[in-house]
Amino acid sequence: MPDTTTRTMWRDAPGGLVPTRTSRAEGWVALLPTGRLSAIAGALFAAGLIYWPSSAALAGLWSDTENRAYTHGYLILLTSLWLIFRDRRQVEAAPLRPQPLALLAVLPLSALWLIAWRAGVQDLHLVVLPALVFSALLAVLGWSVARVLLFPLGFLYFALPLWGDLVGILQHLSVEATHALIWLTGLPAYVDGNFVHLPAGSLEIADGCSGLHFLIVGLAMAALYGELSRDSLLRRIAWLCLMGGLAIVANWLRIFVIVAAAYATAMKTFLVTVDHYWFGWLVFAATFAAFLWIANRSAGAHGPESVKPLPAATTGRRSSGLTVQTCAAALACMAVLPVLIYAADLRRPAAASTVAIDWPQQQGAWQGPQLQPATAWRPEFRSATASALREYMDASGRSVELFAVAYRTQRQGMELVTYDNSLLGDDTLRLLDERIVNTRAGAWREATVMDASGEQSIIWSQYRIGERAFVRPHASQLWYGITALASQPVSSLLALRTVCESGCEPARTRLEAAASSLLPTLRLKTAQQEQEPLT
Incomplete structure (x- = not known):
């Protein structure tokens, strides 16, 4: 009995999709x-x-x-x-x-x-x-x-x-666009930093308001549209630019609508009191509909592109031509290094339980250390094994604060270098300038900061992986990644801070002297040893 036929197989051809007739049995075979x-x-x-x-x-x-x-x-x-x-x-x-x-x-x-x-x-x-x-x-x-x-x-x-590095840029653009829309519409509000101040309250244009999610999804959908349409490279780039721009503008409009609604309802709108996440996706859906309309009209105006037809479908299952040797070689290359490291981890003894920070006592003319210095400098490092802040006084009574933080091992969520950690701490200190300085005490990363009263100070910092010092944080992390393949180095950061009283040059001289004689020593402590305070 002859096979019945159905139009289930399609092929691309210039000018559109053309149905081809194939047997139902062959269609099922093609799906396997x-x-x-x-x-x-x-x-x-x-x-x-x-x-x-x-x-x-x-x-x-x-x-x-x-x-x-x-x-x-x-x-x-x-x-x-x-x-x-x-x-x-x-x-x-x-x-x-x-x-x-x-x-x-x-x-x-x-x-x-x-x-x-x-x-x-x-x-x-x-x-x-x-x-x-x-x-x-x-x-x-x-x-x-x-x-x-x-x-x-x-x-x-x-x-x-x-895409995370785009957050700051998108957030800044959103703030500026909101400022411009407020000015254009005459809305009684003003923008200060990332905050929009209204008569009934204030709104923050936070990181989550940057519109990054909308931008990524918009670019993905534009790329998929170009692929499904089998467009040329130039047209695909055009779709990405169009949808990317629309997604960014849509986020600006979303923020402004929330601000306007907050003003009209004295901060009692659902978008402020409960949630505005799904409202953003409604705006995005309208934006994507506009993209499809523009893209379809553009495609119609320029006519269909010349598309290479796909290869003809095979009429049955045929040999792939693969060899076991080739597949095995590829699998071996993918697996050999990770498997070796995983196996070494299983055989490696557990790391020492903690790290102790030993501070020098009464070095020359230096007096200290003072255990609880009264300072606005409070660095923040999450999940650290040990951290401590100490203060020393020189012969003239000027203060130098030293901070040390150590990680016995690093893993995801317990890293020395991460966005969650901050050498400056909370918003008490504001960064003015940053550079690398080479001194007799080695290379240091210098940060000039200012507190709320306008007083300036200098912070020198240095990353260390084992005994090796770094002034570039990402270089230290990569070096840790290399050395941690075969050992368990301690990761640490040392920092010194002093106030610029009569210019910052005397402060630098003071820091150089402190860096030469006051740096702490990190010491491993096993579980059997007597425990002692680390901070």
Whole structure:
């Protein structure tokens, strides 16, 4: 009995999509995974398993309902998987030419991932992962197939935390735009810093109001629109610019509407008293509808682009041409370094329980240390193993404050260098200038700060990983990531502060003298040793 036919298979062609007739049995066969699709799925699964710290970090990031900037991550992942499945005919039809040299990129990327993970630089080890998977698939399947996978794997970057540096810029633009809209409309309000002051109260344009989430999702949807339309590169860039601009402007309008509603209701509007999160997405939905209208009109005005037709569908399951040796080599390159480090961690003895900070006593003309100095300087370092602030007096009675903080080991949430830590502490001290200075006591990072009374002071700081000193924080973190692969170095920061009484040059001289003789010593304390106060 002849097979019945149905229009379930489509192919791209210049001028639109054209249905092709295929048997129902062949259609079901085409939906089944092939050797190449299985290799792709295997690489993705292996990466998620081998590099499990990244998988766990992404799960936490995508489920963070407090900081919601990446809660769209699961949708991005599902879309990427669907795009690969959608292009399965191209994956099967492309010539298979493995590129073993690509494995030379897998090993360095794996090493970079390990360093970033050890250093607690979460953004970096997450960003490395898609590139690592792509390199492994390139080695196994070759350039022709890898080109098909380039967009689906690249699309994952819209779910990764590489966009955080835009928060400050977007927040500043939002403040300035709100200021301009208030001026244009004559609303009785004024902007001071990040605050909008109204007769009935004040609103803060905080980090979460920057519109980063809307921007990322908007760019992702614009990129997906260009991919589904199979537009040229220039047109795709145009869609990204258009949607990015619309998302930013929509966030400005969202903030202004909230400000206007707060004024009209004397701060009693639902948008102020309860929540305005979903209101933002309503504004975004209207913005995306405008994007689709503009994009469709633009496409109609310029006519359809010339699109290369997709390779013809195969009429049955055919050999993928893959070899076990190639797949095994790629898997080995992905796994060898992480597995070695994981195994070494299991065999490595537990770290010493704590770190003690030993302060020098009565060094020359210096008097001290005073245990509880009366100072406005209160550095903040979360989850530190030990920290202490002390004060010394020189022969003329001028004060130098010293601060030390140490981490026995670093991991995610317990890092020396992170946005949650602050050498200046709360808002009591304001940074005026920062530079690197080279002295007889070594290189230091110098910060000139001012307190609420207008008094200036200088802070010298230096990061240390084991016995090695750094003045650049990110360099210290990367060095920790390297050394922590084979050992357990203590990470610390030493800082000195003194007031500029008659200019800052005498203060620098005083700091140099203190740095030469008053620096504390860090000492490991095991659980069997007698405990003593660390602060």
